[in-house]
Amino acid sequence: xxxxxxxxxxxxxxxxxxxxxxxxxxxxxxxxxxxxxxxxxxxxxxxxxxxxxxxxxxxxxxxxxxxxxxxxxxxxxxxxxxxxxxxxxxxxxxxxxxxxxxxxxxxxxxxxxxxxxxxxxxxxxxxxxxxxxxxxxxxxxxxxxxxxxxxxxxxxxxxxxxxxxxxxxxxxxxxx
Amino acid sequence: xxxxxxxxxxxxxxxxxxxxxxxxxxxxxxxxxxxxxxxxxxxxxxxxxxxxxxxxxxxxxxxxxxxxxxxxxxxxxxxxxxxxxxxxxxxxxxxxxxxxxxxxxxxxxxxxxxxxxxxxxxxxxxxxxxxxxxxxxxxxxxxxxxxxxxxxxxxxxxxxxxxxxxxxxxxxxxxxxxxxxxxxxxxxxxxxxxxxxxxxxxxxxxxxxxxxxxxxxxxxxxxxxxxxxxxxxxxxxxxxxxxxxxxxxxxxxxxxxxxxxxxxxxxxxx
Numbered sequence: 001x002x003x004x005x006x007x008x009x010x011x012x013x014x015x016x017x018x019x020x021x022x023x024x025x026x027x028x029x030x031x032x033x034x035x036x037x038x039x040x041x042x043x044x045x046x047x048x049x050x051x052x053x054x055x056x057x058x059x060x061x062x063x064x065x066x067x068x069x070x071x072x073x074x075x076x077x078x079x080x081x082x083x084x085x086x087x088x089x090x091x092x093x094x095x096x097x098x099x100x101x102x103x104x105x106x107x108x109x110x111x112x113x114x115x116x117x118x119x120x121x122x123x124x125x126x127x128x129x130x131x132x133x134x135x136x137x138x139x140x141x142x143x144x145x146x147x148x149x150x151x152x153x154x155x156x157x158x159x160x161x162x163x164x165x166x167x168x169x170x171x172x173x174x175x176x
Numbered sequence: 177x178x179x180x181x182x183x184x185x186x187x188x189x190x191x192x193x194x195x196x197x198x199x200x201x202x203x204x205x206x207x208x209x210x211x212x213x214x215x216x217x218x219x220x221x222x223x224x225x226x227x228x229x230x231x232x233x234x235x236x237x238x239x240x241x242x243x244x245x246x247x248x249x250x251x252x253x254x255x256x257x258x259x260x261x262x263x264x265x266x267x268x269x270x271x272x273x274x275x276x277x278x279x280x281x282x283x284x285x286x287x288x289x290x291x292x293x294x295x296x297x298x299x300x301x302x303x304x305x306x307x308x309x310x311x312x313x314x315x316x317x318x319x320x321x322x323x324x325x326x327x328x329x330x331x332x333x334x335x336x337x338x339x340x341x342x343x344x345x346x347x348x349x350x351x352x353x354x355x356x357x358x359x360x361x362x363x364x365x366x367x368x369x370x371x372x373x374x375x376x377x378x379x380x381x382x383x384x385x386x387x388x389x390x391x392x393x394x395x396x397x398x399x400x401x402x403x404x405x406x407x408x409x410x411x412x413x414x415x416x417x418x419x420x421x422x423x424x425x426x427x428x429x430x431x432x433x434x435x436x437x438x439x440x441x442x443x444x445x446x
Contacts, residue, residue: 017310017324024309024323027299036419037296038289040314047312049296054419093279100267146308146326 008103018082019068021145022155026064029156033163035062058167058174060130063089066157068141082141088159089134090166094175122169131173134165182228184240195232196222206241220245268326286417287346291338291353293415295319298334301427307332310427317341331400332434333358339408351411357430358404359437360395363445390440403441405433 004118020042035051038061042048048065065087069160078170144155184206185191188348191237192200196218203226205435212218213235223232224241236242250257302323303441310331311322335356340346387407394401414426 017308020310020312021308023312024299024303026295027309028303031296031300031421034422036293038419039292039316040295040312040319041316042312042314052419095275176235 003102018141018145019045019047019066019084022084022141023049023066024146025152025155026066026159029152029159030062030064032156033160055168058171059090059163060093061091062163062166063087063091065089073128083138084141085136086139087134087136088162089132089164090163090170091130091132092170092174093130094173095129124169124173131170133169135162135166137162181230181233181239182226185226191226193225194218194222194235195224209235210241210244210248211261211265212250214250215258250416284343287343287351288341290340290346290351290411291336291341291414293318293320293419293421294353294409294411295321295336297414297421297423297426298336298430300421301423302332302334302430304423305427305431329358329362329404330438331429333360333402333404338411351410351415353411355407355409357407357433357437357442358393358402359434360400360402361438361441362399363394363401364399390437392441392444401441401445403437403444405437407433 023042030037030049030051034054034056037049037053038052039050040048045068046066048063051062051064053059053062066084067087068084122133122135125134139158144158147154170175187206190203190205192204192206193200194204194209201380209218209224213220213222218235220236221234224235224238225232244420248261250261269280297312298321302321303309306327307323309321311320313320319334319336321336323332323334325331333355333356337354339354340349341353346439359443388405390403390405392403414422416422
């Protein structure tokens, strides 16, 4: 009868849910800043949420990916703490339809194909109608979860700062 | 007194009739007429007429159209001008087709992911009511959420399944979703958990619970007993086409459901 319970991992301790708690707080923090969650991809130790940014002159979407490579087990937590990689990617769309622009963009796409992301740096990537700016950071989940409103505020400030950096990198590429 | 020539019709409106060397053509749009003149397919001495004009006038003498020809006419002696004008016109038509395609595409995308917008809204308003998200599983079609109130350890589980994910279904039936909401509390008395499990055994015969049917389940590992109810929601009651979310309404509906389930659970377990 109760198929819904079978869908969960029944994590024994709250330690094992910290990444989900953080994702929940990210969804709420983005909603407070005008970001509507439109796509979820979530499984063990990996969550990716796509947000539609309404009313922003530069950004169309922001993607937040939380990848807890350290795992959730007792040993992993003891060795690595609550570290996780947080990847934030911002997308601006130009809806390019001019064949001359498409040819130019194709060359840029090829050039970007072999670029590797740098931790903490911002990587730009053209994909025809979209241009992405992406940064990956290692964060300590404990700095943000189960801290009440101060934790939420710290998370909001961190996301705001990161998205603003990405927005500025994309600004020159946005067509009027 | 001569009648004034009315303003030009919108550029893409097929409003112009043209008399040229090959006879009369039309109606064609102002844009098409301009391109034909610029490409040399029609002389600028061809006479034109549209609704409201008192008489036929040579295109280059029309007070609105003549300056357009002069403005767009390439410099004399440029042998590639006609080819460039033709290239620009084809690019413009192609761009228009692509732009229209994006509008259709975005409509399909919005129809297919509106359930995930609802999931995000459920997360936001449940967190705003003191719960933390502790489980999230999604394959894009079915979404499972579990929340815990860290103060009193009560839990809320939510399952959302989009029933009309295609644009056609959504336009005909509306944006419908199967929504299962459950409420759980930790029960220390094992005997009471066992009673709940017996109820779960009976409700195992409910292959497809009808709306409003409350069923019971227990998770022996964590000592939680849950009750749940199956419902059908119209997602557009909460998520508007412009992605605006009615958080107040969603909070009220989830709150009322959890309240009812909590009453049932406590009544059931004594």
